[in-house]
Amino acid sequence: MQITPQILENHIVRLEPLTELHREPLRPLANDMSMWPQTTMQGNGEHFDTWFDAMLNATNAGKQISHAVFSKASDQYVGHSAYLVISADHKRLEIGWTWYKASVRGSKINPACKRLLIGNAFDNGAERVELKTAAVNKRSQAAMRKMGATEEGTFRRHILTWSGEWRDTVWFSILKEEWPSARDGLDARLV
Numbered sequence: 001m002q003i004t005p006q007i008l009e010n011h012i013v014r015l016e017p018l019t020e021l022h023r024e025p026l027r028p029l030a031n032d033m034s035m036w037p038q039t040t041m042q043g044n045g046e047h048f049d050t051w052f053d054a055m056l057n058a059t060n061a062g063k064q065i066s067h068a069v070f071s072k073a074s075d076q077y078v079g080h081s082a083y084l085v086i087s088a089d090h091k092r093l094e095i096g097w098t099w100y101k102a103s104v105r106g107s108k109i110n111p112a113c114k115r116l117l118i119g120n121a122f123d124n125g126a127e128r129v130e131l132k133t134a135a136v137n138k139r140s141q142a143a144m145r146k147m148g149a150t151e152e153g154t155f156r157r158h159i160l161t162w163s164g165e166w167r168d169t170v171w172f173s174i175l176k177e178e179w180p181s182a183r184d185g186l187d188a189r190l191v
Contacts, residue, residue, distance in 0.1 A: 001091040001125035003083060005065050008120055011072065012112035012190060015081065018059050018066035023052055025077040026068060029101045038134035042162050043099075055082065055097065066097065069113055071104065078104045081113050083121070085130070092128040093121055105139075108190055114147055115186040118174060127176050135168035144172040148182030 005017035016022065030043045030051070043051030055066040059082075066082040079100035086093045095117050100109055121129050133140035135154055145151065149172035158169040174182050 001088045001093075001121075001127075003065065003086055003088075003093065003121065003124050003126075005059065008067070008116040009072075010112055010116060010190070012108050013072065013078075013116070014070040015067035015113060015116055016070060018056055018068055018080075018082075020056065022068040022077070023049075026052065026080060029077065029079060030099070032102060034102075035099045037163065037165075038137060038159075038161055038167050040159060040162060055080070064097075067113075067117075069100065069109065071109060074104075078109055081117060083117065090128075091126050092130060093126060094130040094132065095121075096132065110143060111147060111186050111189045115183065115190065118179065118186075119183060122176055122179050129174045131172045131174075132169050133172075135170050141170055141172075146185075147174075148178065148185050149174050150178070 007017070008015040027048050030048050031045055033044050036042045036044055041047070041051055041054065058064045059066045064082050064084045064086065066080065068077055069079040069081060070076070071078045079098070081098040082096060084094040084096045095114070118129050131144050131149055133144070152171045152173055155169045155171065157166040159167040161167050
């Protein structure tokens with residue numbers, strides 16, 4: 001498996017590998033506290049630069065590939081998503097740190113992004129794509145099920161959030177042989 005930073009795009013979104021040029025366009029979008037309570041670090045307000053630096057540094061070090069999400073319809077940036085825990089030896093990776101500004105949640109933006117990210121992973125040799133979310137985040141769990149991911153279980157007291165609260169984490173995955181069905185489902189939602 002060989003995953004490298006590159007622009008990924010379809011008729012709905014363009015995913016741009018994160019650079020310093022994305023800092024200011026993403027800053028106001030991240031200022032929504034509702035996105036951050038179950039994460040390991042805050043990215044809103046005064047915490048944005050620390051979060052952004054962590055994403056950029058991990059990307060530059062080859063530990064992840066963060067993307068700024070650009071909506072073609074609105075001609076503006078609308079969020080962030082990343083490849084995490086890239087394990088070339090085991091041909092798997094995780095998609096995470098996904099968030100969008102409130103006005104595009106529930107739209108075609110997330111399925112369009114997942115279509116690109118998951119498709120690119122399998123096109124480049126992945127056997128497994130992993131996704132996870134907080135057990136209390138029912139919206140994200142529903143989105144993962146809707147895209148055809150298989151729920152694998154819950155890791156209890158898995159992550160200590162920035163607030164000091166423990167988070168239970170629900171894991172999902174899509175295997176290479178499951179991708180054609182999930183891909184067709186995502187494609188049908190993007191028409």
